[in-house]
């Protein structure tokens with residue numbers, strides 16, 4: 001059976017040539033999860049990226065399943081050891097979210113926003129998700145960052161079609177052929193190389209870019225803070241990228257990325 005249904009596999013050589021020596025690039029047809037594959041490998045001096053056309057056990061945050069039709073989207077993970085100390089690695093989700101937006105902006109006329117902490121949305125629908133994990137294969141701590149970007153997919157399961165989209169669907173009549181996945185991949189890796197290695201001194205600038213592209217700041221949201229449901233207005237990102245809420249009693253709460261948030265009034269969500 002042809003997993004790719006006649007579609008060409010991502011071209012490893014083209015992506016490698018595009019990023020030069022900044023990343024060691026691998027493309028595989030089928031893996032369980034690109035995150036799991038890279039978590040088992042000790043990364044060397046050169047950061048690594050693995051793309052897969054199909055995942056049999058693709059994961060999102062909170063152990064949700066991430067599914068994508070083979071050969072149409074970007075399913076990728078990068079493994080690296082950022083120069084910042086490990087305590088600052090949680091900043092990587094914000095850095096990656098900015099990098100994903102920048103890549104979409106450079107390759108399309110779309111205006112993506114960050115739905116804190118790890119979703120990228122276009123026209124209110126999710127187009128990408130980020131899953132940051134750390135691991136220590138061989139005793140060496142490293143960061144693995146998975147990104148699922150819906151590029152050329154033209155249909156979604158009924159339960160997702162209201163809340164998810166792809167770049168191609170969002171572009172509508174403006175494109176008449178599949179988007180160039182290799183060009184997007186190169187652009188994304190270039191942006192990631194800049195942002196992931198600026199987690200320390202470059203983080204204020206990353207935060208500013210994240211604030212400018214926030215889908216939540218200024219909006220009423222409902223959230224679960226350490227198990228307690230709260231309502232408030234999202235007013236800022238704190239210095240670590242936490243979401244600052246102004247609650248109705250005038251107090252403030254800061255959400256860490258482990259907590260769940262939704263715009264008030266929005267039913268359901270990408271993950272049911």
Ligand code: BTN
Nearest residue numbers: 033058059060061129130146148
């Ligand atoms: C989320 O939205 O919760 C994060 C989704 C992350 C999905 C990507 S696809 C490539 C990489 N491998 C995985 O198993 N997950 C990430």
